[in-house]
Amino acid sequence: MASAATVAPTAASATTDADTDAQRDYLPGNIVVSGERDSYVNEDGSTGTKTPTPIIDVPQAVTVITADQLEDQAVTSLNDALRFVPGVSLETGEGHRDEVFIRGQETTADFYIDGLRDDAQYYRPLYNVERVEVLKGANALIFGRGAGGGAINRVAKVGELGVTEHSLGAQVDTFGAFNITGDANLPASDNLAVRLTGTYEEFDNHRDVYEGRFFGFSPTVTANLGPDTRLYAYYTYDDDERVVDRGVPSLNGGPLRGFDETFFGDPEYNFSDVEVHIGRTRLEHDFSGAWSLNASVMFADYDKFYSNIVPGGGTTDTTVNLSGYESGTDRQNLIGQLNLVGQFETGSLAHTLLIGAEAGTQDTDSVRDRALFNNGAATGVTVALDDTITVPSFTLAPQRASASELSTLSFYAQEQLDIGILQLVAGVRYDRFDLESTDFISGFDGDRVDSRWSTRFGAILKPQENLSVYASYAESFLPQSGDQFVMLSQQSASLEPETFENLEAGVKWAPHRELLLTAAIFRLTRSNTTAPDPANTGLVILAGESEVEGFELGLVGEPVDGLSVSLGYAYLDGEITSTTTSAAAGTTLQQVPEHQITAWARYDVTDRIAFGAGLTHLSEQFASLSNNVVLPAYTRVDAAVFFEATETLTLQANVENLFDEDYYPSAHGDNNIQPGAPLNASIGARLRF
DSSP states (O other): OOOOOEEOOOTTTOOOTTTTGGGOOSSSTTEEOOSSOOOSOOOBOGGGTSSSOBGGGOSSOEEEEOHHHHHHTTOOBHHHHGGGSTTEEEOOGGGSSOOEEETTEEESSOEEETTEEOOSSSOOBOTTEEEEEEEESOOHHHHOSOOSSEEEEEEEOOOOTTOOEEEEEEEEETTSOEEEEEEEEEEEETTEEEEEEEEEEEEOOSSTTOOEEEEEEEEEEEEEEETTEEEEEEEEEEEEEEOOOOOBOEETTEEOTTOTTOOOSOTTTOEEEEEEEEEEEEEEEEOSSSEEEEEEEEEEEEEEEEEEEEEOSOOOSSEEEEEEEEEEEEEEEEEEEEEEEEEEEETTEEEEEEEEEEEEEEEEEEEEEEEEBTTTTBSEEEEEOOSSOOOOOOEEEEEEEEEEEEEEEEEEEEEEEEOSSEEEEEEEEEEEEEEEEEETTTOOEEEEEEEEEEEEEEEEEEEETTEEEEEEEEEEEEOTTOSSOOOOOTTGGGSOOEEEEEEEEEEEEEEETTEEEEEEEEEEEEEEEEEEOTTSTTOEEEEEEEEEEEEEEEEEEEEETTEEEEEEEEEEEEEEEEOOSSOOTTOBOTTOOSEEEEEEEEEESSSSEEEEEEEEEEOOEESSTTOOOEEOOEEEEEEEEEEEOSSSEEEEEEEESTTOOOOOOEESSTTOEEOOOOSEEEEEEEEEO
16 A cells, blocks of 8 residues: 555645646655645646646646555555556556557656656556656657657655654455555755655455565655755665466457466466666755756666566467567666756746756667477477467577667757736657667667657646646657667668657646546557568568547536546547558457556545545457457446554555456457456455554
């Protein structure tokens, strides 16, 4: 369970409630520790602009999951939190990583921590996270390469000056999974504070042999170096071990039925081990009332290994096909970012000017060995379909080994012009992307340099302060080497990047400070995708294209006293519009449900007793671009009860899948389909002192 930390102005920036959020620095200096409940509403939209901007004035759809909502839902992992974000659908991530579709665009890399890229493949916990922000639509101006469908940013907890508070939490569910969390804010002096967060978690669920454990520890330091200068320092260590569960195969155009608990792997072999070290610093300085500077540096080391036996195609009523492999990745990221923000007026015009730069390096070593069956003669094997799958003996042979070096350099500028009833946003970014790689199997040395300009435009009509009507255009790009940039092939080394364009119009209205209604209609076009060359068999050209059209509705906050809600609806229509190497024109995009409903509500009956309820509904969707396997539509209902036993002790019970729905929420292709868990209850307690 997350802590009930709230967002509030520091003493230095506090003025009135109406303008507090407009004056916030860009992440995360105004987060404080507090035992009081805050809200499901977050007014800070700075992630979408890198400037102090209220979320109502960001000309793109943004969904925020606050600390209160995370705690009320008893959510401990990013993957589970994203289930309640309209426009986001989950990929299984092969049982060892976060992977999502945002507006129909699949990604393993568009994840950020306080605006800095955190792109390795692993499961991200939430014990040290204040809130989760999902920005929808392409926006390379803010995030650089990738983020074609959007970006997911976690805002970290930080130490708060002058506040002493501690919390301990524990949670256990009916499967036997449990977690213990701790959070302590410790002021060392008037100008120095330390915050310590940590967790230990053990995994279990309805699936046979599934288990694992997670340990995480994250100290942060906040220091006032002077009246106008602040320093934040962070370190995070995450250690994750778990069984790699690849789900069930398909049969007759849908998930294989009757085997939702069966493990289609080898309990002694399917295993994932990840160690993550992330160190960050952020320096903020106010030059005057108009200009401020922030500089961040992050070093991250990711060490990951996983091995698995995998169910494949060709399943019958009596047999299933298996294959397998193991993979190791060692990655180091070094990122530096500098932002100069000016807020000033020229005559009757108000300006918010951003000038920034970002540079980074990424070194990745990767190996992959495949399993060989039948004395090394075959890469797959057919076995009997049974409640317990028997995996024959196998050997391993090298399949891939590579090393890559990536260096990036970016410069960007953005102007937010306020001319009264109308606000204009315009910006441009230059990215230089230099990737070198060596394929140790083939001996191919690849080297590709891309220089790209990306633009962003937005117009916001404000007939009143609490109402924004906007239209926007934004771009992004993705080099052909894919999300993770592990290796260039001879083909990808010669191809220009894919491009993304997001056209969007919407409305944001805040009837009062604790309620926000949003609506957006959009078209997202992905171009420069590889397609077969009709004039040269076996070669490709950049003629492929896909398009996603849709709209989103959202309501978050307190419509009446005591009732907190987070409601969303997304309609998505995505298809291949020009033939690609993966699918023909007219193919429906994979794992893009036409209709998605997300709902969570909490009602405080008294000061000490509250009830919660949630609902997620997804219409049917295709598991892959083959359009041969359908994940059925489903509706899952959750419930919760909250009881404040004393001023310091809070108890809660959460029930997931209250009506025991059989459902399949995610997949990785046609034959790695994850069955949803049956009815499951958890009991949690939190002590604050």
